[in-house]
Amino acid sequence: MAKRVSLFVTCMVDQLLPQAGMAMADVLERAGFDVEFREAQTCCGLPAHQAGCAAQAREVGSHFLKTFADADYIVIPSTRCADMLSRDLPRLFPDDPSARGDAQAVSTRVWEFSRFLLEVAKVDSFGARFPHRVTYFDTCPAPTHSGARDLLQRVQDLEYVEMNGPAECCGFGGNFRWNFPAAADAMTLKQVERILASKATHVVGLDVACLLQLRRALEAGNHPVQALHLAEVLASR
Amino acid sequence: MNQTTQRRADLPELRARAAAIRKHVLANLDHYLVETEKQVTAHGGQVVFAQNIDEIVSFIQLLAQERGVASLVGSRATEVRNEASALWRVVEALSSDVASYISGRIAPPIDAASFELQRLLAAGIGITGANFVIADAGAVCLAEGDDFASLAGAAPQIHIVIAGIEKIIPRTRDLAVFLRLLSARYPGHSSLLSGPRRAAELDGPEAFYLILLDGGRSAILADPEKRELLQCIRCGACLESCPVTPVGQPGALTQLLTPPHAAAPPVQATTLCGACREACPVNIDLPRALVALRQDAFGKAEGWTPSFFRAWAFVLKRPRLYEMCALMARAFWPIAWKGVQPPAKSFRQLWRERSR
Known part of the structure; x- marks a missing residue:
């Protein structure tokens, strides 16, 4: 019997990059999983948590826990939301052992998309073909997700190039982008320069927030480089 | 991966060891404070416990008065206040020891030639900040950049060492771990000092004071979200890794270096990307602590944000x-x-x- 995976597409993919969520579903089905989408899902609570607003992060986090209480594998097209759910959510219930227990139990079933493919699905090939020059943008937290490179290198006809220079944050950082627009833009431009120097036609990342931040800067500079989610590349034929 | 990152990645066992030692000390700080006092006293030194920097300033002024340093206790009230505030800044910088490595990035550098230190030195009183306090040896370790070298070499008659209570490490051999982590970033030299000069020794001070400063640290120790911050060895690796600092923002990390970690506005200047967590040689979850500070700030927030x-x-x-x-x-x-x-x-x- 095929294993069941439950998509948590995150509010950002739902609203801003739905094709990444659809691609993720395709790739998981091709890897032999039964894919479900629970309509009750909304957000992981990260925006409130990052703003220091623990009470509302807890409320929205609890809604997530209720929605996915009986899911076996919860697969997420975002590094930061996955990080929020596995690392931060259990800590938001210091005085409520029962809720903390639930959060801890669910946190072990939360998987960022690329890590799910590498550590659970363990499929060698997704039948993907992508005849372009591609580089990988280290999505924060960087070392945790560096395995995405391996997945890209398994794609047929894909020419993988590594960027030079130190991998750093794209400059998004939730409310950072709104509070410090000049600093955020300077950080984004630094990364755009690395991308351009690699002469890649496509830059691949694991988080929609980074991808939109990069895409906006690439478009503003009229650079014909596409910013894609890993799932979009793995779903191409 | 740049060179520094690579070098750090070579040291995962060392980092785990360092984090374990720091956690152990903080969990048993009461024991190590007693042990430190016992050993320092056994070596002929004296331990002074201070609640805050004001107490240290008063202590130094009193000592200076006894040594007849007239200018430190000026006759006019304004002079006394100015002296005290200048001394306060020196003591603050020394007690956090950030000055020795990362000065200029978060605080104006306090150099050994500063007026206050020079005047005290002329009266035979030398003040330094310690990087580590070694419990089993009753000794202090000064891992010096260039700025304090001259002071240590001046061999004052009275040597006052200021350290936060969290600076304790259990054994001399633990320095093998910590100095390696520090020197991976800042090549320098370090001195081990314990107690005043013994009968057969050629040099050393006549009196040795170790001032252990609480300064809000015991309150941080009681806070599970911030406790880890006291593991910090002030190496500056986090500041160097932070992508926000080079683009002209004073990054939020500056809030985490010196207790009592107040939530001032720069705490918003972070993307919480986690580069600092990767860089930290004692495995502190710095983004978590930054969020804890934002929670403090949010608790006091007014306006439309809570709504x-x-x-x-x-x-x-x-x-x-x-x-x-x-x-x-x-x-x-x-x-x-x-x-x-x-x-x-x-x-x-x-x-x-x-x-x-």
Whole structure:
């Protein structure tokens, strides 16, 4: 019997990059999983948590826990939301052992998309073909997700190039982008320069927030480089 | 991966060891404080416990008075205040020892030639900050950059060493771990000092004081979200890794270096990307601590932000309401994202069509 995976597409993919969520579903089905989408899902609570607003992060986090209480594998097209759910959510219930227990139990079933493919699905090939020059943008937290490179290198006809220079944050950082627009833009431009120097036609990342931040800067500079989610590349034929 | 990152990645066992030692000390700080006092006293030195920097300043002034340093206790009230505040800044810098490595990045450098230190030195009183206090040896370790070298070499008659209570490490051999982590970043030299000069020794001070400063640290120790911060060995690796600092913002990390870690405005200047967590040689979860500081700040926040998040959570707990609001919010996306158009359909719309 095929294993069941439950998509948590995150509010950002739902609203801003739905094709990444659809691609993720395709790739998981091709890897032999039964894919479900629970309509009750909304957000992981990260925006409130990052703003220091623990009470509302807890409320929205609890809604997530209720929605996915009986899911076996919860697969997420975002590094930061996955990080929020596995690392931060259990800590938001210091005085409520029962809720903390639930959060801890669910946190072990939360998987960022690329890590799910590498550590659970363990499929060698997704039948993907992508005849372009591609580089990988280290999505924060960087070392945790560096395995995405391996997945890209398994794609047929894909020419993988590594960027030079130190991998750093794209400059998004939730409310950072709104509070410090000049600093955020300077950080984004630094990364755009690395991308351009690699002469890649496509830059691949694991988080929609980074991808939109990069895409906006690439478009503003009229650079014909596409910013894609890993799932979009793995779903191409 | 740049050279520094690579060098750090070579040291995972060392980092785990360092973190374990720091955690052990903090969990047993009461024991190690007693042990430190016992050993320092056994070596002929004296331990002074200070609640805050004011107490240290008073102590030094009193000592200076006894040694007849007239200018430190000027006759006019304003002079006394100016002296005290100048001395306060020196003591603050020394007690956090950030000055020795990362000065200029977060605080004006305090150099050994500073007026206050020179005047004290002329009267035979030398003040230094310690990087580590070694419990089993009753000794202090000064891992010096260039700025304090001259002071240590001046061999004052009275040597006062200031250290936060968290600077204790259990054994001399633990230095093998910590000095390696420090020197991986800042090649320098270090001195081990314990007690005043013994009968057969050629040099050393006549009196040795170790001032252990609480300064809010015991309160941090009681806070599970911030406790880890006291593991910090002030190497500056986090500051160096932070992508926010080079683009001209004083990054939020500066709030984490010196107790009592007040939540001042720069705490918002972080993307919480986690580069500092990777860089930290004693494995402190710095983004978590930054969020804890933001929680402190949020507790005092006024204006529209708390109301916004209450409304936000109200909507996000109700999937249908969320879908409706998101539909309406689409009109604002091009404004918020400066020109990025939202897609024609949301994921859930596409999924419903696919499942049909």
